[in-house]
Amino acid sequence: MSTATTHQGSEFGRHFKLSLAIAGREIRAALSSPLAYTFTALFVGAAIVVFFLVERFFAGNQASLRGLFAWMPELLVLVCPALTMRVWAEERKQGSYELLATLPLRPVDLVVGKFLGSFALLLGALVFTAGIPLVASRFGNLDWGPVFAGYLGSLLMGAAYLAIGLVCSALVVDQILALFLGWVLCGLTLLPDAAFWDSFLPKWFAEGFRGFGFGARFEAVIRGLLDSGDLLFFASVTAFFLFVNVAILRWRRIKA
Amino acid sequence: MIRAENLSQTYGAFTALQGVSFEIPKGQVVGLVGPNGAGKTTTMKILTGYLVPSAGRASVFGHDIVQERIAAQRHLGYLPESAPVYRDLLVQEYLQLMAKLREVAPADRRRRISAVVAACSLKDVLTKPIGHLSKGFRQRVGIAQAMVHDPALLILDEPTSGLDPTQILDIREVIRRMGQEKTVILSTHILSEVEATCDRALMIVAGRLHVDEPMESFRRGKAIIVRLLGSPAGAADRLAKVEGVSSIETIADRDGNSAFRLHSDGREGLLTSVAKLAQTAGWTPIELAREHHDLEEIFRRLKANEEAAA
Structure with missing residues (x-):
């Protein structure tokens, strides 16, 4: 029994190492392309504009990051597909996907590697927004609890959007097309949260529909209500799309 | 042993490969020859596990390429068409990445990388970004990554396409050296390429395997061309009676000589x-030679046959 466990453990380690190598390659590729910098800069810039200008942080008399996190779902929808658009599309366009697919790796090793690489880029982009709470904390007594909850929610929601973006990139060869597809799909997840449903749908129905929106889930997480249901929601959306991605890779072997 | 049994591949309505079977013993250098679009690349994509064939099966050293894909892939190195290597990486970074992904033990990596760098003459470009290299060098980087884990089988798709003559000679030299200990399958549409590097040729035309012979007999046609000065009477009849001649064909000769x-x-x-016959008969032979297969001609004829049959 114990030997079997040890063996499984080392097997897992072996596959994880391969995924990390793929992730490292992914980060390296993103950093050598101006697109990654451009979108990270746009993301951070938009976060600053939203927080200080749109939500008028200085006009309020509360040191809180609510203004930033209120816009975070939209910001993530914008940046996540941009971080994943080139991942599969570019490999296929350059033909290097053929080499990847003939390496002795499982499709899931590749997908996990690509996901981890993209996640590291998102983490990087979020770290650059950390200047905002640092500035905010100088103007009042910032409660750091909600800030951490907000960042946790952003990472969870971002992970789900990255997984969706990866699937979009795996479906098309043109990365710009993957970007638009990603924006549309990720944007759809916020549709149930829109206020306009109330104006023509029965109230009970609009409420129920809202439950499908990513925005309501995100709200719950950043309010610090660490409900395992919401965490599980984002985790399972992420897992589902990574699984779809694996299925696409398998399918490509059969249907050239 | 590499084995292909009845491989077929269809892309929608298009049949790329039809019932192709062959066996390649360990250590042989085999050329897949055929016109563009004949099915060479498809065959390689199946052997490397990139594609699951529509029908038939293939195995690499006993591992079925579909059922035991990963085990089979450990034994092979692959250079896809046009060497798609990561252009943003330095040559050494790329080789390190591929060694890692091929699970070359960390302790062996340095040694393996120096070995392939030497074999492919990449020493001078190790610290250059691959995107800045010439096509010939990129091709060599592609071959180097295919060998970094010291596989017993190398599959090279058009290793010399688009290279200049000096680069072609370089690559052939690399392949010849590898062929001394490894099984190599390469594809090309140039006959001289096969002659220069391969032990055996597999000719694929319109998705079917046509010639599977050792190089020596492939190069040497079965026909003999005889050209005699002037037009000696009865030459055709006497030549037809030579033992071993199955039929005789008169060929046109612009200078008024007779050719068969x-x-x-x-x-x-x-x-x-x-x-000897020419000597006894007192003819003056101005040409007497084995006819060499002209590959383009064979391709044309086989294709015409295929089309006539269809």
């Missing part, structure tokens, strides 16, 4: 018999 193609079963000594 003698078809035979390819037996040895036929040239000598014809030369």
